[in-house]
Every structure is written in C-alpha cells, then in structure tokens.
Amino acid sequence: MEKDHLWMSTWKYLASKSDFWISTLLSHVMIVVWASLIVIVLGVVLGILITRIKPIRGVVLGVAGLFYTIPILALMGLFIPLMGIGLKPALIALSMKGILPVIRNTYAGINQVSPKFKEAAIGMGANRAQLLIRTELPLAFPVIFAGIRTAVVMNFSMATYAVFIGAGAMGTIILVGMRTFNDGMLLAGTLIVAIATILLDRILGWIEKRIQKRFAL
Amino acid sequence: MENTVIDVEFQNVSKYYGKEKVVDEVNFRINRGEIFVLIGPSGCGKTTTLKMINQLVPHSSGQIFVRGKNVTELDPVELRRSIGYVIQHIGLLPHLTIRDNVNFVLQLQRVPQKKQRERANELIKMIGLPDSYLDRYPHEISGGEQQRVGVARALAADPEILLMDEPFGAVDPLTREQLQNELLRLQKTIKKTMVFVTHDMQEAFKVGNRIGIMRRGQLVTMGTAMDIVNAKDDFVRAFIGREAVFSALDTIPVFQAIIRDCPVIHEGDAIDPADPRFKDWENVFVINQNGHCLGYVSLTDFKAHEKVTTEKLREITSPCLPSDSLKKAIGEMLWGKRAWLPVVTKEGNFEGIVSFQSCVSILALDD
Ligand SMILES: Nc1ncnc2c1ncn2[C@@H]1O[C@H](COP(=O)(O)OP(=O)(O)OP(=O)(O)O)[C@@H](O)[C@H]1O
Numbered sequence: 001m002e003k004d005h006l007w008m009s010t011w012k013y014l015a016s017k018s019d020f021w022i023s024t025l026l027s028h029v030m031i032v033v034w035a036s037l038i039v040i041v042l043g044v045v046l047g048i049l050i051t052r053i054k055p056i057r058g059v060v061l062g063v064a065g066l067f068y069t070i071p072i073l074a075l076m077g078l079f080i081p082l083m084g085i086g087l088k089p090a091l092i093a094l095s096m097k098g099i100l101p102v103i104r105n106t107y108a109g110i111n112q113v114s115p116k117f118k119e120a121a122i123g124m125g126a127n128r129a130q131l132l133i134r135t136e137l138p139l140a141f142p143v144i145f146a147g148i149r150t151a152v153v154m155n156f157s158m159a160t161y162a163v164f165i166g167a168g169a170m171g172t173i174i175l176v177g178m179r180t181f182n183d184g185m186l187l188a189g190t191l192i193v194a195i196a197t198i199l200l201d202r203i204l205g206w207i208e209k210r211i212q213k214r215f216a217l
Numbered sequence: 218m219e220n221t222v223i224d225v226e227f228q229n230v231s232k233y234y235g236k237e238k239v240v241d242e243v244n245f246r247i248n249r250g251e252i253f254v255l256i257g258p259s260g261c262g263k264t265t266t267l268k269m270i271n272q273l274v275p276h277s278s279g280q281i282f283v284r285g286k287n288v289t290e291l292d293p294v295e296l297r298r299s300i301g302y303v304i305q306h307i308g309l310l311p312h313l314t315i316r317d318n319v320n321f322v323l324q325l326q327r328v329p330q331k332k333q334r335e336r337a338n339e340l341i342k343m344i345g346l347p348d349s350y351l352d353r354y355p356h357e358i359s360g361g362e363q364q365r366v367g368v369a370r371a372l373a374a375d376p377e378i379l380l381m382d383e384p385f386g387a388v389d390p391l392t393r394e395q396l397q398n399e400l401l402r403l404q405k406t407i408k409k410t411m412v413f414v415t416h417d418m419q420e421a422f423k424v425g426n427r428i429g430i431m432r433r434g435q436l437v438t439m440g441t442a443m444d445i446v447n448a449k450d451d452f453v454r455a456f457i458g459r460e461a462v463f464s465a466l467d468t469i470p471v472f473q474a475i476i477r478d479c480p481v482i483h484e485g486d487a488i489d490p491a492d493p494r495f496k497d498w499e500n501v502f503v504i505n506q507n508g509h510c511l512g513y514v515s516l517t518d519f520k521a522h523e524k525v526t527t528e529k530l531r532e533i534t535s536p537c538l539p540s541d542s543l544k545k546a547i548g549e550m551l552w553g554k555r556a557w558l559p560v561v562t563k564e565g566n567f568e569g570i571v572s573f574q575s576c577v578s579i580l581a582l583d584d
C-alpha cells in the first residue's frame with residue numbers, strides 16, 4: 001500500500017510537472033555540455049602539452065589529481081566566498097573535477113602510439129604539427145575518448161550538486177523534494193538523474209566500442 | 218656507365234648510441250637509377266644506415282650527401298619529403314583507408330584533392346590491386362597487399378630516391394618472389410635510385426645492381442653479384458652460403474663466361490685435323506661471310522684434309538644469348554646433358570661457347 005503510494009506519487013509528479021522537470025533537465029544538460037567542453041578542450045591541450053614538455057608533467061597531473069580527490073561540495077564551498085554563487089563557479093568546479101581523466105588519457109593515448117607509426121609519418125615528411133594532428137591524435141583517439149566518456153558521465157552526475165551553488169539543474173528537484181517531504185518529487189528527480197546518467201554512459205560506451213573497432217589493427 | 222650521377226654518398230659515416238658504435242666509418246656511393254642492397258645479420262646497422270639517409274637518425278660523424286647536398290644543411294622535413302620511405306614492418310596507418318595512406322605524403326604537402334585522387338588511382342594500378350581496395354582499411358587486406366601499398370605510398374610524391382627497409386619481409390617465399398618480380402618490372406619504368414635493406418641473400422642478388430654487406434656496423438664488402446661471390450672474406454663467404462650462389466648466377470650474364478677463342482672456319486673451307494689451331498678441341502664451328510653460324514663439325518669425322526660437307530655439318534641446338542643468365546645456361550646444359558653451349562647473338566652472329574668450366578673459372582677470377 002505504502003509502496004504503491006510512492007510509485008503513484010512519483011508517476012503523478014512526472015506526469016503533471018513534465019514542463020518543469022524537462023526544462024530543469026535541459027538546464028542540467030546545458031551545464032554538463034559547457035563543463036564537458038571546457039574539460040575536453042583544456043584536458044586534451046594539457047594532455048598534449050605534458051607529452052611534449054616533461055618538466056610540467058608532474059605538476060599538471062598532480063594538481064588535476066588533487067582536484068579529482070577533493071569532494072565537489074568542498075570545492076563549491078571554497079568558491080562561494082571567492083566568486084559568489086551562480087553558473088560560473090558551478091562550471092569551474094565541475095571542470096576541475098572532471099579534467100583528470102581527460103588529461104591522463106590524452107597523455108597515455110599519445111604515449112601508447114606505436115613508434116613505427118610515428119616513424120612512418122616523420123619519415124614521409126610530417127612536421128611536428130602534422131605528426132600530432134594526422135597521426136598521434138587519431139591513433140590516441142580511442143583512449144582519449146574513453147577519458148572523455150568518464151569525464152562527461154562524471155559531470156552529469158556531479159552537476160546534481162550545482163544546486164548548492166545556485167546553478168539549479170536536476171539537484172533542484174531532489175533538494176526541493178527533500179525539503180518539502182515530497183517523496184514523489186524526490187524519487188522522480190533521483191530516477192531521472194540515475195536513468196539519464198546510465199543512458200549517457202551506455203551511449204558513450206557504444207560509441208567508444210565503435211571507435212575502437214574502427215581503429216582495430 | 219654513361220655519365221653517372223651520384224644520388225647518395227656516405228663519407229666516413231659513423232653513428233653512436235651512447236658509447237656503442239652501431240655504424241662504423243661507412244663509405245659508399247649510390248648511382249642514379251641503381252638498386253643498392255644493404256644486407257647483413259640482424260643488428261648490424263642496416264636500418265640505422267638507411268635512416269641516416271633521410272635523417273630520421275642523425276649521424277654522429279662523417280658526411281652524408283643526398284643528390285649532391287650535405288644533409289645537415291637541408292631542412293629535414295623537406296629532405297624526407299623528397300625521399301620515398303618504406304619502413305620495416307610496413308607501418309601503414311591503421312586509422313586511414315588505403316587511399317589516405319597512399320595519399321599521406323601528398324596531404325602533408327597540401328597537393329590539391331583532384332590530383333590526389335588521380336594519383337591514388339594511378340598508384341593502385343601500378344601495384345596491381347583493384348581500385349576498390351582504396352576504400353579499405355589496412356587490416357582488411359593481406360600482408361602481401363599491405364607491403365605493396367607500403368611501396369605505393371613511398372612512390373606517391375614521385376621521389377627520385379626510395380629507401381626500402383625489408384619491404385618484403387613479412388610474407389611467404391612465394392609472395393615475396395612475386396613482389397620482387399613486380400619491383401623489378403616497376404623499376405624498368407620508374408628508374409628510381411633505391412636503397413634496399415634485406416637479410417635475404419637471394420633477394421639481394423635478385424634485386425640488387427650492387428650489394429653492400431654489413432657486419433657489426435661496418436660495410437665489409439660492396440660490389441656486383443659477381444664481386445660478392447668472388448669475395449675472399451670468410452665472413453662474407455659464410456654469409457652468402459651455398460644456396461645463394463645460384464641466385465648470384467641468375468644475375469651474371471653469359472657474356473662474362475664466353476670462351477671466344479674456340480676454333481672457327483668459314484663456309485666452304487677445308488679442315489685439316491692436324492691444324493695446330495684445333496689442338497685441344499673436339500669441334501670446329503662453321504660460319505658464313507656474314508658471321509652467321511651454320512653449325513659445327515666434329516674433328517673426329519675428319520681423317521685428313523677434307524672439305525666440310527653438309528652431311529658432316531651438325532646443327533647448333535639451343536644456343537644461348539650473351540645476355541642470358543649463367544643460371545639459365547647451366548640449367549640448359551644440365552637439361553640437355555651437354556658440357557657446353559654455343560653463344561649466338563640475336564642477329565645470329567657466333568660469339569663463342571660457354572661451358573661448365575668457363576662458368577666456374579669466372580667465379581674464381583682472381584685466384
Ligand atoms: N634508438 C636506439 N637506441 C640504442 N640503440 C639502438 C637504437 N636503434 C638501434 N640500436 C642498436 O643499433 C644496432 C643496429 O640496429 P639496426 O636497427 O640498424 O639493425 P639492423 O641491421 O636493421 O637489424 P635488423 O635486421 O634486425 O632490422 C643494434 O644493435 C640496435 O640494438
């Protein structure tokens with residue numbers, strides 16, 4: 001009876017408040033898209049840089065690793081006195097959390113490119129930029145993509161915390177549900193985030209498989 | 218050789234990896250249009266020597282000239298673009314189609330798309346694969362086909378010089394022979410200067426105009442197939458081995474072993490078996506005024522000074538051309554159970570004979 005009631009109210013919430021949760025989900029997605037773009041661009045660039053400039057490798061990986069281990073709520077707590085609340089600090093916090101897998105996989109991906117392919121490219125007259133763009137990055141792509149997948153999926157689940165720094169998103173539904181003892185709303189929010197995260201991970205996983213197949217030797 | 222141009226020259230070139238000297242004071246000159254083979258045991262420095270030509274590996278000392286220019290004064294990227302390179306283990310880029318692999322060099326040089334398309338079609342035809350292969354990925358074609366594509370890729374920008382590092386290394390002997398034949402056929406039309414690394418002596422004899430044998434970083438000996446089989450060096454002799462001698466015979470032309478002083482008489486002349494010219498000979502060849510050979514007569518058929526009649530004239534069978542290989546001539550002798558063969562030019566002029574004895578003796582010229 002109790003259980004039925006819970007599922008029922010969840011369903012009711014999903015059906016009656018569809019406008020609200022869909023727009024909230026969209027704003028969630030937008031945050032994730034922006035955070036992921038930052039993470040991908042910065043992460044790949046930094047990953048490439050540390051394959052070329054040895055001295056900064058330790059620092060870059062160390063700092064990114066530190067960001068990765070600090071709980072996101074602690075990061076946000078740090079930002080509120082510095083930058084106030086809103087989208088900007090939320091994006092920065094998410095980017096800091098997600099950048100390690102992209103840097104690490106870019107670095108590892110480029111390093112695992114077989115010397116024979118690099119030599120073939122250089123031997124045919126590729127300059128440094130051409131070597132990177134036409135040989136190293138494409139051959140590292142499956143590994144880089146695996147890092148991107150990890151970062152994006154992590155961003156998607158982490159973005160639920162954005163509510164604590166005033167950036168809204170799906171966290172709003174969960175938090176409001178909690179505060180108003182609206183179990184249907186709470187469960188609906190949780191389900192949407194959980195299902196969307198799993199779906200996203202599966203889709204990206206499928207793409208990753210395709211890429212790996214395409215690059216098979 | 219008519220006005221030889223030297224395309225690659227090494228002057229006392231050495232290469233150190235740390236303290237280890239992997240290439241040791243190497244000297245050679247490679248002529249334009251020649252296939253120069255570098256051969257030697259694994260680890261003797263063949264690949265290193267090859268890579269110093271396009272400066273994939275910088276040399277430690279000595280001087281290297283490519284088409285007359287000191288390589289240290291050239292932009293390495295430009296240098297490499299002017300030289301085709303077939304790397305050991307093929308190295309086709311797995312993320313690119315055969316078309317993009319073949320066009321890789323052209324793409325690096327920003328050659329217009331239309332030209333690239335035409336060139337890819339030309340090249341795939343040149344290496345004898347169907348057009349449809351252009352859209353496949355390297356892992357979708359066989360090892361032998363990949364090696365062909367590796368050669369096509371190196372030829373894409375039509376470089377004058379081609380470096381080939383064991384280009385036919387990873388295929389079965391039959392395919393390998395086929396690829397060698399294709400290369401030689403191709404070379405007739407493209408006439409590139411090639412530096413060809415292998416560790417197969419038969420391959421070396423087959424494709425090489427000249428061969429350099431390396432050992433522990435040193436170029437021990439260098440020369441034509443004939444020079445190589447005549448080498449005195451114990452290492453070289455052991456390295457060539459007995460089987461490879463047959464391949465060497467394949468590259469040595471019959472004219473090197475012709476016995477030209479065999480006795481000849483003209484049509485209508487009489488034969489005196491006691492003639493001192495015929496001492497040590499069993500047969501006498503009969504030629505007409507034009508130098509054409511009509512046949513030969515056996516001296517045992519003549520008791521005294523006697524005219525040559527048509528009954529006594531024996532027909533010349535299975536003559537060989539001066540340009541035929543010794544292998545072919547020896548094969549013919551074994552097949553026909555004969556100790557010698559007449560050598561006759563395409564025009565029918567009698568040149569002399571070739572015998573087992575003469576073949577053996579040229580392989581020991583300087584004994
Ligand atoms: N990058 C390197 N660093 C140190 N030593 C090297 C390097 N490359 C090659 N060598 C050494 O130099 C020597 C010559 O190597 P090279 O590759 O030229 O041999 P190779 O004649 O081509 O042998 P193979 O027939 O096996 O291909 C070897 O002893 C090898 O170990």
Ligand SMILES: [Mg+2]
Nearest residue numbers: 263264265305
């Ligand atoms: Mg080698």
